[in-house]
Amino acid sequence: MKSKVAIIGSGNIGTDLMIKILNGSDELEMGAMVGIDPQSDGLKRATDLGIPTTHEGLDGLRGMPEYADISIVMDATSAGAHMKHHPVLTADGKQIIDLTPAAIGPFVVPSVNLEENRDETALNMVTCGGQATIPMVNAVRRATDRLIYAEIVASVASLSAGPGTRANIDEFTQTTSKAIEKVGGAERGKAIIILNPADPPMLMRDSIFTLSQGGDEDAIRESVARMVKEVQHYVPGYRLKQDVQFEKIGKDAPLNVPGVGPVWGLKSSIFIEVEGKADYFPSYAGNLDIMTSAAKAAAEHWVRAHNRKGF
Structure with missing residues (x-):
């Protein structure tokens, strides 16, 4: 019914x-x-x-x-x-x-x-940036023992950001950061939004950077690929732009995460593109779709x- x-x-x-x-x-x-x-x-x-x-x-x-x-x-x-x-x-x-x-x-x-x-x-x-990036944060978390930090950068076409989006930039960053932790599973989260004025308008692009411990590169790649397919069930235009990139952070050159302190592990860089279905929005407005x-x-x-x- x-x-x-x-x-x-x-x-x-x-x-x-x-x-x-x-x-x-x-x-x-x-x-x-x-x-x-x-x-x-x-x-x-x-x-x-x-x-x-x-x-x-x-x-x-x-x-x-x-x-x-x-x-x-x-x-x-x-x-x-x-x-x-x-x-x-x-x-x-x-x-x-x-x-x-x-x-x-x-x-x-x-x-x-x-x-x-x-x-x-x-x-x-959550937010459009959260919907696009938190699945990737969670994909890393479920493939590792500890997800220390996750940072996301959501870049959207300026034309797709209406008055409601522009009036809620602070709420966007605060809400997305909290959801990266509560839903994504990161100990610390940070969110950034960029309104890109490019003409013609660009598709939504999202960059996700994580620092984790435990697990390995193959496990993260597999988890990310599986999560992309799960999101595509309701957002067909959701896709990876390139292979997941990795960098090992050693104990001899740790990163300092505010609230956590010096940490090391595996840095994963994931790059996502979201193309809308164009039901009402133009296809570049994947952030709204x-x-x-x-x-x-x-x-x-x-x-x-x-x-x-x-x-």
Whole structure:
């Protein structure tokens, strides 16, 4: 049985998510599209497609007769807005998937920890950089004895960074850094985002650097390749740009990791490219596509798990 979904946020991310659900989902059905700008393309498209809409935000959604039948609300607004939305939706008994960096609820990256969070009532999809890079961090962690440090650099086309992304740069770095540790498994994490103004726009590129102990190069290569395939189940345009690179850091020339101290081990350098499906965004906006694809995958898994339990 399909679950009805409301999307809050009629901008690029919310609109792409709507189209992905409409293009095919055995578990999800659009119940409402919510925005604050009556002229937004997302609301116009939803209206043309016969989907109930409101331009009065969450208050408007709660006043719609369709609200009673909506079980999942997906928030594609901003971290600040979601901080206000979350307690209201929770009190109304809705399940929540948060596509903002608000960091309420457990961090979820589908290829890493979706199953263990299936009984939660609210999921946070981290950030686009987190969705792209944390699988690689975790791939190194599961192939080694100790993952001391992980640093990621997410480089996205400037044209793919809308006002919501630009207004949440600090939240992006803080949330992604925390998720590198909590979900990726690194003892220390660091995140950097670059808005690249290249013309024509570049595809999303991500660089992941880790320092680990135990395990070997072959085990890491195999784990990384396996994780890439796992992500490709819901993001087909996710791929390695080149072979994993390695460098041995000896005890005689250790690195100093803040909060850890002098360390040595195996440095792994992983380079990822993400090409979007172009459902609504241009294909270069893989950073946005991976967020909506991950959110859709999480919601579908949620519904399947609940249906198996007889909810």
